[in-house]
Amino acid sequence: MAVITYEPTSSQFAYTFGGLNPVREIRPGDVVTVYTEDCFGGAIDTVTDQPSKKRQFPYLNPVTGPFHVTGAEPGDTLAVHFLDISPARDWGISSLYPHFGALVGTHETPMLHRPLYERVWRYDIDTTAGTVTFQARDSDYSIALPLDPMHGTVGVAPPGSQALSTITCGSHGGNLDTPELRAGTTLYLPVNVSGALLGLGDGHARQGQGELTGVAVETAMITTFTVEVIHGFTASTPRLETDDAIMSIGCARPLEDAFRISQHDMVLWLQQLTGLHVLDAYQLVAQAGTAPVGNAVDPNYSMLARIPKTLLQGALPYEGVHERLRAVS
Amino acid sequence: MAVITYEPTSSQFAYTFGGLNPVREIRPGDVVTVYTEDCFGGAIDTVTDQPSKKRQFPYLNPVTGPFHVTGAEPGDTLAVHFLDISPARDWGISSLYPHFGALVGTHETPMLHRPLYERVWRYDIDTTAGTVTFQARDSDYSIALPLDPMHGTVGVAPPGSQALSTITCGSHGGNLDTPELRAGTTLYLPVNVSGALLGLGDGHARQGQGELTGVAVETAMITTFTVEVIHGFTASTPRLETDDAIMSIGCARPLEDAFRISQHDMVLWLQQLTGLHVLDAYQLVAQAGTAPVGNAVDPNYSMLARIPKTLLQGALPYEGVHERLRAVS
Amino acid sequence: MAVITYEPTSSQFAYTFGGLNPVREIRPGDVVTVYTEDCFGGAIDTVTDQPSKKRQFPYLNPVTGPFHVTGAEPGDTLAVHFLDISPARDWGISSLYPHFGALVGTHETPMLHRPLYERVWRYDIDTTAGTVTFQARDSDYSIALPLDPMHGTVGVAPPGSQALSTITCGSHGGNLDTPELRAGTTLYLPVNVSGALLGLGDGHARQGQGELTGVAVETAMITTFTVEVIHGFTASTPRLETDDAIMSIGCARPLEDAFRISQHDMVLWLQQLTGLHVLDAYQLVAQAGTAPVGNAVDPNYSMLARIPKTLLQGALPYEGVHERLRAVS
């Protein structure tokens, strides 16, 4: 086991999954600490900034990496366990960005209306108190919300020699934008190329379900993770495991298809782990599962199917890799 | 205040919201206890029954009522507070029903595949232990899930002289199918006709988010509620209030439009309660809100936008009606 | 055969399908001539009118009828053949209506933008020249478009004792808003109640595919039709027949589900008419069919699956009822 630290220079960030050479090799079991930038590359730090003037596609959502994982081959599953995700700043930024968000006309759902005003909010992050403080722009209203750091974007190279913008998500992970991706969680991703080519970024001090405006409380992160490779098995979509639950992630539009993908994978996963008949598994997920929304704003939406581990009656997903990696912390 | 009890005979159930005469008049403040049947009218009680043989549209989802609420007029809001929702049986039923469910071809999403096998599950309900026990049909697997009684269907007469099947939901409420509609919750519905014409049914011993198979753990209920009328104000969509949170409900297809409706109403509601600028409210909901899925199977899907009451900083929705009705219990 | 004429007074129009007593009885074979109003009830006749001030839901889309059809019983199919659809005025009206249209925020797809300006266009209709003339509001641009009269709304009482607004469409027909519903066409509707209870209205001097703004070139019509009842057979969705083609109509959201419903019904219809294996029918529709969009703006969207009658190789839909009714003209 090695302890690896990596901080990219401003020109070393990635804006696609796929199509890039690795920045570093990491081995299963290594403890890796990286610096990640926020979705604007740190370019927005005051409420008077105009995000669309300072940052445009494709220079949005910079990702740290990609890392070549020793021994990961197509057909394997990469397990990424997050040991720690800590804000690298005592502030975070959110904004309205033109033609982006769930309640405005967008590139995918174009409208004839003029865009809303572009507006920036700056949040104070207090890691000791565990708070993220919202301050209204137009009144004295202010409130401290719970700090809940997470990564919006974690992924590997996609299949078929594709290179996909870090703004979208899919079976390769990417811009999943789910608050469930916090420290203590293991993310499972299908490996499509030799070395997997893992990247991560888009830290959020916190995010609501659905990411309504398209922009969370964006901040730089110091993140520590470790990886393991499960050979010879791969799922069709990203999955998560925590101490209490397993989750399948669906990435698609419309939102019901993201729902279907996540629930379909969960039915098959539960069946495989417990030996239940597929219709029994379908029935049980229907009554015992929850369906947390990730984002309903990105080019692909994300939804999760979540069941408590009690349903597994002792069965261990991926032969206990989550418990092993959890023990590292 | 009167104490009213009402149990319909088998021919007295309603299958539409609208188009029907009231079965009883109730006054604001009355404590009303009713019997509601399950979605199959109690016709399915063994795993060898075939639901589609015993019950077909339109004789699905019977509703108790409608009740004429004294003083409720178009333009008002009806507040319905659930004091108690208790299973009337020690068992519940679930099933696969042909052409219904999120992972099969349906009337709305038709496919050329043959339907899955029709199959029934019978759950044991233990109100003392607070459990609902699933027993697999095809193996020995069994698990006790938490009992969490709720009503799938609560609504009033819709606008425009319409009569809508109890299977669908909309601005009038109806088949909302959200697990959030449990005892301790206040439901706000727009009043469209004199007397509102409130009906309720479709009790679930518990339900997962999304109601994956289209059928929850269905059971008869003994339910106690009370109502109040808020005069001269009405929202465009159903809303919920608990001790801790307020929620807006969106009913639509595709699922992102149910999401949009619920979030849009929440932004406006938060703005109205706190005096926040609409863009500040949009921003705050984006970071602090959750988005529980109701159902992703019915003719209209349902999603909720939920924020904690701490965001209201002391403001009381509907001048404190929830607190007043809560005190009745 | 009787010749029947019917013109409702302003208070005799219907705003729902279902929930109403018939205005008149008609018999199969009768030639029926009716007056229908435009979607605003004729209230808008100058470009300075504000539609949303003069007409609001539910007093939009008035329908003439319902007519009780002698002998039509649940499980039958009603064939409605349009002999003539002629504008009753030498002008038509179109407009932008707040929160309505495909490129603006709506009640189903709410946005935080302010509505576009409400604006009215008045078209000159020249039945001799066969033109509908558009005159820009903001410049000298003017163009004569082909006159192509049609009914946006034709339907029967829906199933399950429902009463549905004339603004929506479904298996009962209703606000189909397809330019294919012109003179010379036979519409097939499933009969849900004794007498079918047929209504029609919402005449358009012409309409683009999709009805982009939600409002076509609206005008009153003098329409002549005749009906026949096909006993003991009913489809699950409305169908059309012309001299050259057969069409199935799907009503749903999202638009791909309207597409699926229409294509699914067409595959089964082609199979039934030709004896093709269902997979052969699926293949043939895929290569030979077209998919005209009706509307992409109403509460339910509409799409059509259309195949040329040459594919039927002589088979006659509904035992030749279209040919028989066509001969009446």
Next chain:
Amino acid sequence: MAVITYEPTSSQFAYTFGGLNPVREIRPGDVVTVYTEDCFGGAIDTVTDQPSKKRQFPYLNPVTGPFHVTGAEPGDTLAVHFLDISPARDWGISSLYPHFGALVGTHETPMLHRPLYERVWRYDIDTTAGTVTFQARDSDYSIALPLDPMHGTVGVAPPGSQALSTITCGSHGGNLDTPELRAGTTLYLPVNVSGALLGLGDGHARQGQGELTGVAVETAMITTFTVEVIHGFTASTPRLETDDAIMSIGCARPLEDAFRISQHDMVLWLQQLTGLHVLDAYQLVAQAGTAPVGNAVDPNYSMLARIPKTLLQGALPYEGVHERLRAVS
């Protein structure tokens, strides 16, 4: 002007747009004749073949190219005019492919049903008679359909250093799968990288609107085209021009968003060409436009907004490039 011919060897086909070096340079005005393979790379030629056994992702939908176009720079528009598209074989192939098609469960809309039988149809192509003959697999039914050769897939390198599978479509073109892309048509594509990097393939002897099964009548093509570069102007989505009409293409899910994108671009294009106020243009497209469906099966659906050129009242799109290129033939 040069006459260029190019036929790739089996290892020279492309499976992405972007991420590849050009195979050849072409100059504006050159007449280029290329060979393109069918979507299965020619591997399926009898009805007993099993496509999913012979060809899997990512080796589906091979594309000829990419070609570097001299002088094309980001911000320009590439005009591609098709002079001739002729089948290179006297047969074409279609099939059902597992988890693909509009009326079956797919990767994006997963279902618990088993896949339909995989089945192949072989069509006879008679270029002299101008027919494509369907022969049922399960009966004697046979019919000659009109030959209407087109390319399903034409595109350039996408923006943001992405490489996208040839199976999907977007603003860069790609797998548009619209029957409107036939000889005599000019396709306009935004240029994202120096040289544009044009590729084309996926010839169809004919295709229905929607491409219901996901597979058209696939065949190899000998195709002749010429290109021109319009400097300093680019649209946000692909566009088409014929002698009679202009069309905008929207690529998205759900299908209403593909509709919105295409119609939104058409409103702006009509406004720009005629000087109409945007609301006048919106109104005119609503009454005079059609909305041909491309595909409703691929990872992104495609829809077109189409208006007759008479609406332009003499204005020439792109300063008459279509007329100039048309004159080459």
